[in-house]
Amino acid sequence: MDEKTRSAFFDQPHPYASLFIKMLTISAFTFGGGFVIISMMRRTFAQKLKWLDDQEVLDMTAIAQSAPGALGVNSAIIFGYRIAGIPGVVVSLTATVIPPLVILSVLAFFYKQFIDNPVAQTVMQVLRAGVAAVIVDVVIDLASNVIKSKDMLNLILMIAAFFALTVFKVSSLAIILIALVIGFLPLGGKKE
Amino acid sequence: MIFVQLFTTFFLIGLFSFGGGYAAMPWILSLVVEQRHWLTMAEYADLTAIAEMTPGPIGVNAATFVGTRMAGLPGAVICTLGCIMPSLIIVLFLAYLYGKYRDLSIMKNVLHRLRPVVVALVASAGLTIFRLALFGENGGLADIRYVELGLFALALLVLRKTKISSILVLLGSAALGTVIYLLVL
Numbered sequence A: 001m002d003e004k005t006r007s008a009f010f011d012q013p014h015p016y017a018s019l020f021i022k023m024l025t026i027s028a029f030t031f032g033g034g035f036v037i038i039s040m041m042r043r044t045f046a047q048k049l050k051w052l053d054d055q056e057v058l059d060m061t062a063i064a065q066s067a068p069g070a071l072g073v074n075s076a077i078i079f080g081y082r083i084a085g086i087p088g089v090v091v092s093l094t095a096t097v098i099p100p101l102v103i104l105s106v107l108a109f110f111y112k113q114f115i116d117n118p119v120a121q122t123v124m125q126v127l128r129a130g131v132a133a134v135i136v137d138v139v140i141d142l143a144s145n146v147i148k149s150k151d152m153l154n155l156i157l158m159i160a161a162f163f164a165l166t167v168f169k170v171s172s173l174a175i176i177l178i179a180l181v182i183g184f185l186p187l188g189g190k191k192e
Numbered sequence B: 001m002i003f004v005q006l007f008t009t010f011f012l013i014g015l016f017s018f019g020g021g022y023a024a025m026p027w028i029l030s031l032v033v034e035q036r037h038w039l040t041m042a043e044y045a046d047l048t049a050i051a052e053m054t055p056g057p058i059g060v061n062a063a064t065f066v067g068t069r070m071a072g073l074p075g076a077v078i079c080t081l082g083c084i085m086p087s088l089i090i091v092l093f094l095a096y097l098y099g100k101y102r103d104l105s106i107m108k109n110v111l112h113r114l115r116p117v118v119v120a121l122v123a124s125a126g127l128t129i130f131r132l133a134l135f136g137e138n139g140g141l142a143d144i145r146y147v148e149l150g151l152f153a154l155a156l157l158v159l160r161k162t163k164i165s166s167i168l169v170l171l172g173s174a175a176l177g178t179v180i181y182l183l184v185l
Helices: A003-010 A015-029 A034-048 A054-066 A071-116 A118-148 A152-166 A172-184 B002-016 B021-035 B041-053 B058-101 B105-135 B146-161 B166-184
Strands: none
Touching (some): A034 A071, A034 B166, A054 A071, A054 B105, A118 A152, A118 B146, A118 B166, A152 A172, B002 B021, B021 B041, B041 B058, B105 B146
């Protein structure tokens, strides 16, 4: 854990309670999959609270995506670990699984009424527009960082990976593995 | 013993689902529906719909759904624990390696090349949801939904220009959209 992260996190009056409540809210209101959760976590923990920086967020996303399991769960584990070690993992993982656990254990018996309810259907449909905005907002920041770094190879990697994913439907795991191999090649990457 | 079976089944589902929540669905089909007969095909189809309509990872949603139906709340907790256990072990191990080796120059180089690719991953997920939100499933350009387009533009503007939390923006745009659809249109 970084010293600056440590102090930004532990300097507040109730650090674990704050982590718990933030993770719980993100999990409870995040529809649309793991990358939405990561986008919300990046806005909350990196942009607003400065417990992490954008580079770490990207590194942790790569790790979360490389391990098996749900992206939302994996990112809760690694974000919790980087923010506050093992206690952070326990707090953030518990907060992440409580909302789906509560909602689904109730819905397991009433789901027919829920699926067929026109209001529920409309809410779910319009919610996607906001979800798309949250992800696009994060992508604008992250992509402009890559462009501003003036590292041509990284810019090419980003664009090529985007087309490989969207046009050629290459799996995200394969893309990460290819980037790993390129990273091992002696291509004179910038030392940060 | 049902609890042991529930735990091991969802442990395997968690372990095999590489590449996000949707990757769990085929494993749920083969292990939960076809092998154990804990759900019927119709219930499996319903589960897919509910998992998409509710927040939270699909794997955890499925684990809770099956666990609750088989053995109530304890079943739900056991299935969820089983499902997240492989993630916990593997991600913690990777996080430990990351913390230990990220300052090595070879690791710095690898991470430096990995980051733009992760930006592309997030962007591609964003494009998928953007398409789904504005054009519907399998919709062409002519199927554009103007209400969703307006909501998207408004939400993005608020996110870029203010410090309002993303959750409030999500809830606000969903409330506005629901009011427009149900009361105005």
